[in-house]
Amino acid sequence: MAAPEFKIPRPHLGEPYLLTPGPLTTSYVVKQAMLRDWGSWDDDFRGMTRELRARLLDLLGAGKEAFDCVPMQGSGTFSVEAMLGSFIPRNGKVLVLANGAYGKRTAQTLEYLGRAHVVLDKGDYLPPRGAEVAKILADDPAITHVVAIHCETSSGILNPVEEISEVTYAAGRKLLIDSMSAFGAIELKVADIRYEALVSSANKCIEGVPGFGFIIARKTELEAAKGNSHSLSLDVHAQWAHMNKTEQWRFTPPTHVVAAFLVALRAHEAEGGVAGRGARYTRNRDVMVAGMRDLGFETLLKDRWLSPIIVTFFCPSDDNFAFDRFYELMKDKGFIIYPGKLTVVDSFRVGCIGQMDEHVMRQVVAAAKEALAEMGVANAAPPARALEERAILAA
Ligand SMILES: *Cc1c(COP(=O)(O)O)cnc(C)c1O
Numbered sequence: 001m002a003a004p005e006f007k008i009p010r011p012h013l014g015e016p017y018l019l020t021p022g023p024l025t026t027s028y029v030v031k032q033a034m035l036r037d038w039g040s041w042d043d044d045f046r047g048m049t050r051e052l053r054a055r056l057l058d059l060l061g062a063g064k065e066a067f068d069c070v071p072m073q074g075s076g077t078f079s080v081e082a083m084l085g086s087f088i089p090r091n092g093k094v095l096v097l098a099n100g101a102y103g104k105r106t107a108q109t110l111e112y113l114g115r116a117h118v119v120l121d122k123g124d125y126l127p128p129r130g131a132e133v134a135k136i137l138a139d140d141p142a143i144t145h146v147v148a149i150h151c152e153t154s155s156g157i158l159n160p161v162e163e164i165s166e167v168t169y170a171a172g173r174k175l176l177i178d179s180m181s182a183f184g185a186i187e188l189k190v191a192d193i194r195y196e197a198l199v200s201s202a203n204k205c206i207e208g209v210p211g212f213g214f215i216i217a218r219k220t221e222l223e224a225a226k227g228n229s230h231s232l233s234l235d236v237h238a239q240w241a242h243m244n245k246t247e248q249w250r251f252t253p254p255t256h257v258v259a260a261f262l263v264a265l266r267a268h269e270a271e272g273g274v275a276g277r278g279a280r281y282t283r284n285r286d287v288m289v290a291g292m293r294d295l296g297f298e299t300l301l302k303d304r305w306l307s308p309i310i311v312t313f314f315c316p317s318d319d320n321f322a323f324d325r326f327y328e329l330m331k332d333k334g335f336i337i338y339p340g341k342l343t344v345v346d347s348f349r350v351g352c353i354g355q356m357d358e359h360v361m362r363q364v365v366a367a368a369k370e371a372l373a374e375m376g377v378a379n380a381a382p383p384a385r386a387l388e389e390r391a392i393l394a395a
Contacts, residue, residue: 016331017356019364020338021153021181021310022076022203023210024354026264030208033263034256045255046247048262053243055265056214059274061189068222070240071214073254076180076201078234079213081109083176083199084147086225086236087217088115092144095120095136095173097128097164100154101341102178106147113230118143124342125155125300125312126392130163137171150179150186150198151307154341155300156349158186158307165193174221180204180213181309184268185278185353196221202257205277205309205353208264211257281308284352284361291365292350295372296380300347300390308352310338314382315346321377323348329371335364345386 018025038045053069060067072079084106088094094115096107099122110117120136122128128148137143146168151158161177168175177198179188184205188198197217202208215236217225222240229235233251242250271277285308289299292313300312315323323339323346330337340347350364372380 016334016336017360017364018336018354019351019356020336021349021351021353022201024203024207024351025356026207026209026260027267027355029267030260030264033260034209036256036259038255038259040253040255041248045253045258048258049243049249049253050247052258052262052265055262055269056216059184059188060216061191063190066218066220067190067216068219068240068244069214069216070222070236070243071212071249071253071258072234072236072239073212073249073251075210076199076204076213077105077109079199079201079215080106080178080180081113082213082229082231082234082236082239083197083215083217084109084115085113085229085231085234086215087174087176087197087221087228088113088145089228090115093117093140093142095133095140095143095146097122097133097146097148097159099123099126099128099157099159100149100152102149102152102154102180106149106178116142124344125157125305127157127159127305128164129160130167133164134167134171137167137173143173145174145176145196147176147178150177150182150188151309153181153310155312156307156310157301157305158182158309161188161195162193165195169194181353182307184274185281185308187274187278202261202264205281206261206264206268207354208261209257211254212261278308280357281352283358284308284356285311287358288350288352288361288364291362292368292380295365295369297368298382298387298390300342302390310349310351310353312340312342312347312349314386315340315348316372316377316380317383317386318377318379318381320375321372321380322375325375326371329374330367333367333370335367344389345383 183200201213203210225237
């Protein structure tokens with residue numbers, strides 16, 4: 001494979017890097033693509049929608065012909081809700097695999113939709129494992145679908161979706177994947193892992209701006225989804241059927257966002273596709289985590305479960321450390337970090353995705369070092385309690 005032509009430009013002078021899991025730092029050319037208006041029914045825009053759908057499907061690799069891509073207006077959550085409401089029949093029952101905020105949101109969505117469900121809640125950071133999923137499915141024959149979160153962005157854990165897929169299909173059930181923060185950087189090739197549908201959005205690993213999500217689903221599931229949805233605007237079958245007939249979105253599309261996304265998709269290909277993008281994010285993570293550990297910071301997760309998407313760090317135990325001040329100091333140095341979402345101990349998160357490379361990550365570590373010095377924090381080591389928490393992860 002030819003070396004991808006790809007260079008990380010610096011964002012505008014004074015514009016901080018977003019070390020967040022979307023919206024994230026986008027390239028200048030992606031932003032520039034939004035400086036033009038498009039007629040939503042015009043041939044040119046219809047061609048853009050066609051290209052967008054085809055390019056996203058290409059990421060599935062061999063066997064993609066059995067799938068189709070349906071873009072959906074709104075943020076990622078709208079597409080998750082659309083997927084759940086459209087593919088789970090009203091008499092279906094769902095097993096939700098939760099280990100953080102997004103798994104919980106899926107359960108909450110099913111509550112709204114009135115779909116029967118049970119939740120395997122693993123807490124803040126333990127992965128749902130194949131054996132326990134298999135047992136739940138064996139004990140409850142009413143369960144028709146399993147919903148898994150690919151990368152649970154609230155802790156950054158990369159859940160073992162292959163293992164989950166195997167036991168789901170061995171038990172004759174169907175898998176839906178929220179791959180919002182992973183798709184485009186972590187492979188989900190249909191030749192390697194079986195699933196009925198996945199969902200992601202414009203402003204995560206493809207590095208577009210926010211404004212729509214997309215559902216990629218098996219055509220047989222799209223056909224079967226007719227009449228399932230509780231919602232007019234979130235009906236995936238209706239959007240799909242209309243798009244296939246007219247190449248138009250049913251309701252006003254986010255035209256500028258689509259234009260920007262196409263530029264982002266072409267850059268994704270130029271970088272070497274999913275493998276190339278994943279390699280850069282992995283390098284970002286490795287450089288950043290190594291540097292932060294040198295400063296005394298500890299990650300919530302052991303290396304095995306660390307995603308190349310976002311990493312959770314424990315806050316230092318030093319009395320001089322205050323997250324709000326750390327945040328402001330980091331922002332002054334050009335980096336927006338992200339508060340943590342753990343329930344037991346204080347934490348913060350640093351994203352590895354977006355238009356950033358390892359050189360930027362080294363600057364992030366240097367900025368953290370300076371910030372600690374300015375706060376008078378001699379060592380970034382977490383409280384013993386945090387490490388005890390983490391020891392539970394040893395499995
Ligand atoms: C970002 C994200 C979503 C969607 O969030 P929105 O704020 O609605 O875009 C859903 N699931 C996961 C795992 C995510 O990372």
